[in-house]
Amino acid sequence: MTALFSTTPVSPVISAITSPLSTPVKRWLEPLIGVTLNADRWLTSPLRVRFSNAGLNGSSVVVFYFVAKAFLAIALPLLVFVLSLTFTTQTPWLLVMVATSIASVFGYFLPNGVLDRLIAIRQRELFLAFPDALDLLRVCVEAGLGLDAAVERVGREIQIESQSLAQEFSLLGLELRAGAGRANSLRNLALRIGLEDIDSLVSMLIQADRFGTSMADSLRTHSETLRTKRRLVAEEAAAKLPVKILLPLIFCVFPSLFTVLLGPAVINVLHILTPRLLAV
Numbered sequence: 001m002t003a004l005f006s007t008t009p010v011s012p013v014i015s016a017i018t019s020p021l022s023t024p025v026k027r028w029l030e031p032l033i034g035v036t037l038n039a040d041r042w043l044t045s046p047l048r049v050r051f052s053n054a055g056l057n058g059s060s061v062v063v064f065y066f067v068a069k070a071f072l073a074i075a076l077p078l079l080v081f082v083l084s085l086t087f088t089t090q091t092p093w094l095l096v097m098v099a100t101s102i103a104s105v106f107g108y109f110l111p112n113g114v115l116d117r118l119i120a121i122r123q124r125e126l127f128l129a130f131p132d133a134l135d136l137l138r139v140c141v142e143a144g145l146g147l148d149a150a151v152e153r154v155g156r157e158i159q160i161e162s163q164s165l166a167q168e169f170s171l172l173g174l175e176l177r178a179g180a181g182r183a184n185s186l187r188n189l190a191l192r193i194g195l196e197d198i199d200s201l202v203s204m205l206i207q208a209d210r211f212g213t214s215m216a217d218s219l220r221t222h223s224e225t226l227r228t229k230r231r232l233v234a235e236e237a238a239a240k241l242p243v244k245i246l247l248p249l250i251f252c253v254f255p256s257l258f259t260v261l262l263g264p265a266v267i268n269v270l271h272i273l274t275p276r277l278l279a280v
Contacts, residue, residue, distance in 0.1 A: 047062070047065075048062075049191060049192075049194070050115060050119065051065075051115075052191065052192040052194075053119045053122065053123065053192065053193065053194040054115055054118040054119045054122055055118070055122050055164055055167070056118070065111055065115070068110075068111045069107075069108050069110075069111050071107075072107030072108065072110055072111070073104050073105075073107045073108040074104075074107075075107065076103040076104060076106060076107035077100035077101070077103040077104040077107070078100075079103070080096075080099050080100050080103040081096065081100050084096045084099065119194070122164055123193070123194060123195055125162055125164055125165075126162065126164055126165055126168070126193055126195065126198075127195060127197070127226075127230070128162075128230060129158065129161050129162035129164075129165045130165065130197070130198070130226055131223045131226040131227040131230060132158070132161060133154055133158045133162075133165055133169070134201075134219050134222060134223035134226065135219075135223050136153075136154045136157055136158065137150050137151070137154050137219055138216050138219040138220055138223065140153050140154060141215050141216045141219065142216045147182070147205075147209070147215065148173070148176045148177070148182075151169055151172050151173045151176065152169075152173045154169055155169030155170045155172075155173055168189060168192060168193060171188075171189075171192070172185055172186070172188075172189050175188060182206075182209060183206045183209070183210075186202040186205055186206060187202060187206075189202065190202040197225075197226055197229065200222070201222050201226075204218050204221075204222060205218060205219075
């Protein structure tokens, strides 16, 4: 890896070994190795943004992610192959190869699905908790605190409702204390969360800070908009509920109900009619 990706000189022996493999190895390993050797590319990587959306900010997350993809892409087809040889001795080889290929593809993309699920869960939690955080932020601003101090206070108070949102406000406060510009810190907050509503909020706050308009009025307007959208989402989920429970009612509840209600009557009818039918 040093010979392929580093700019420092290496020994002639290592260079002779790695030079025939440099082109294919670089092509296959650069997406993984480039993450750790090129920090600038990693800071702007879409994969890093997805990890931030999921709340995974550790340095070892990306290594675990790629290792999991490689391991599952190899382990699942091997497991399918062993099971096909163990339990079925007459399975066609073409079917075994197709099953192992599907298992390999499934194992390779399984971490992507897990990451998408983590992102969806976290974004829903942030979406539900953000209107209350904006109300707290507005109260702090109207009480005379600056935006930086208000963010610090809200980050401590909102952890009762949402740990993820408290973590995001804590990171925002750390960036502001470290000397980053307010506009850049707010844009980083929107990038870490990944919600369109937060993007519009950040744009509104940046404009209010740039043109000197009332920050409290902007926060009040956007918190009301988010709360209205949250209510509409809840009403939409409630409207979908009858359609979603229709199939469980038809195939699970109604047969049991009919069995309980009609079962004794059917048994009595059979007891009465069976002797007469046999006598005839």
